[in-house]
Amino acid sequence: xxxxxxxIVVPIYKVEKEIHRCVESLLAQTLKDIEIILxxxxxxxxxxxxxxxxxxxxxxxxxxxxxxxxxxxxxNFGLLEAKAEYVLFVDSDDYIDKTTCEKFYNxxxxxxxxxxxxxxxxxxxxxxxxGHAEVAIDSAISGSEFLREQLRSNKMYMAAWLNxxxxxxxxxxxxxxxxGILHEDEQWTPRVFLKAKKVRYIKFPFYYYIIRENSIxxxxxxxxxxxxxxxxxxxxEEIYEKIDDKxxxxxxxxxxxMLFLNAVSxxxxxxxxxxxxxxxxxxxxxxxxxxxxxxxxLFIMNKRVYKYVNMFRKRF
Numbered sequence: 001x002x003x004x005x006x007x008i009v010v011p012i013y014k015v016e017k018e019i020h021r022c023v024e025s026l027l028a029q030t031l032k033d034i035e036i037i038l039x040x041x042x043x044x045x046x047x048x049x050x051x052x053x054x055x056x057x058x059x060x061x062x063x064x065x066x067x068x069x070x071x072x073x074x075x076n077f078g079l080l081e082a083k084a085e086y087v088l089f090v091d092s093d094d095y096i097d098k099t100t101c102e103k104f105y106n107x108x109x110x111x112x113x114x115x116x117x118x119x120x121x122x123x124x125x126x127x128x129x130x131g132h133a134e135v136a137i138d139s140a141i142s143g144s145e146f147l148r149e150q151l152r153s154n155k156m157y158m159a160a161w162l163n164x165x166x167x168x169x170x171x172x173x174x175x176x177x178x179x180g181i182l183h184e185d186e187q188w189t190p191r192v193f194l195k196a197k198k199v200r201y202i203k204f205p206f207y208y209y210i211i212r213e214n215s216i217x218x219x220x221x222x223x224x225x226x227x228x229x230x231x232x233x234x235x236x237e238e239i240y241e242k243i244d245d246k247x248x249x250x251x252x253x254x255x256x257x258m259l260f261l262n263a264v265s266x267x268x269x270x271x272x273x274x275x276x277x278x279x280x281x282x283x284x285x286x287x288x289x290x291x292x293x294x295x296x297x298l299f300i301m302n303k304r305v306y307k308y309v310n311m312f313r314k315r316f
Contacts, residue, residue: 004035004060006101007167008088009078011071012051013041018093018210023054023061025095031102036061037078042068047092072177072184075160079176082167086115089161093210100206104164110140113196115164119157119207129205130157136201143196144248151251158189161207169196181228186259190236190252194243226267230278233260237282254288257296264299270307 008026012019026036038051038061048065055061064077075089086105090096104115119130133153136146150156160177169175173195177184193199233256240256243249260282264270269277280303283296299306 004084005031005033005105006086006088006164007035007037007078007082007084008090008101009037009039009075009082010090010092011039011041011074011078012047012092013043013068013071013074014045014047015043015092016045016047016050018212019047019050022090022092022095025098026090027054027058027060028098029101030099031105032060034060034101035082035084037081038063039074039078040065041070041074042066070180072179072181072188076176076179079167079170085167087165087167087170090207091161093212094161095208095210097204097206097208100204103202103204103206107200107202109200110198111166112140112198112200113166113169114143114146114193114199116146116199116201117162117164117207118203118205119159119162119209120205121209121211123211130159130162130209131155131203131205132157132201134201134203136199137203140198140200143193143199144243144245146196146199146201147190147193148245148248148251151248151255156255158185159209160185160189161209165192181232182225183229183232186229187232187235191239194239223267223269226263226265226269227277229259229263229266230269233263233282250288253286254292257283257286257292261292261295261299264303265307265310270303 010022023036023038038054040048040051040063051063055063062081064081066074066077079087088101088104104117107115116132118132121128121130133150133155135141135149147156170192175188175192175195177188181187236256240249240252243252280300283299287293287296298309
């Protein structure tokens with residue numbers, strides 16, 4: 001059997017109601033030379049047996065059963081197990097267009113490190129496009145250039161599942177997901193693009209991102225979400241300090257201000273008991289956009305006032 005052209009890594013955990021839709025979208029791919037890696041991350045429901053049943057029906061499916069280690073750990077397992085030249089990450093409660101692998105693979109022209117696509121965000125009956133600014137369509141550019149253009153246009157999405165990656169590029173640059181944190185894509189994706197030498201964008205909404213009622217975005221206590229994002233901001237700040245491109249550094253730092261303030265809001269980290277978790281002066285001098293400058297100023301002056309202004313803004 002010849003090597004597959006694309007490996008699809010799917011972390012599996014407590015999604016017995018959604019897993020069939022996901023896997024069926026992979027089996028329906030018009031490009032048949034694919035490898036599907038289902039990583040059972042110690043799921044306590046019927047997912048392990050569902051995965052095994054699929055593997056018996058189609059020899060392109062490989063199942064990995066492991067102890068629960070979280071999304072990052074499951075993705076890392078799948079990446080290390082993958083055999084194809086390129087890797088696609090798909091979350092098990094989402095699904096992809098049947099022509100995804102064919103269009104992605106046919107778009108590879110210059111041994112690109114990353115091929116970028118678009119997504120459709122689905123929440124109930126409501127759908128919205130997650131589309132990028134149209135750059136790097138005719139020719140590949142560096143990941144830094146791509147980041148700069150998308151951040152300029154406010155179109156940079158940090159979701160790992162939006163892109164096809166050259167496996168060797170990820171492995172050789174030690175670009176694995178950080179274990180044990182939430183919102184791991186915010187920590188992983190900028191590092192990946194900063195290392196990429198060749199990135200190409202295809203205007204194709206291939207990925208269907210499903211918002212579930214019981215998903216991580218819907219849970220009530222999000223303290224860990226906020227704290228993990230805060231720590232990610234500190235880690236990325238150290239990386240961005242080494243960037244020579246002045247405009248790119250400014251754009252990335254402006255994004256960090258937005259991410260930092262969102263982390264405080266998401267985790268409801270306004271009270272003084274979280275003073276040891278973060279220093280609110282982090283946002284000083286990093287804002288580029290007028291909106292972030294105003295929000296950062298208000299946050300520095302009075303966290304309580306900022307909280308209620310932010311709550312009021314979200315309601316209207």
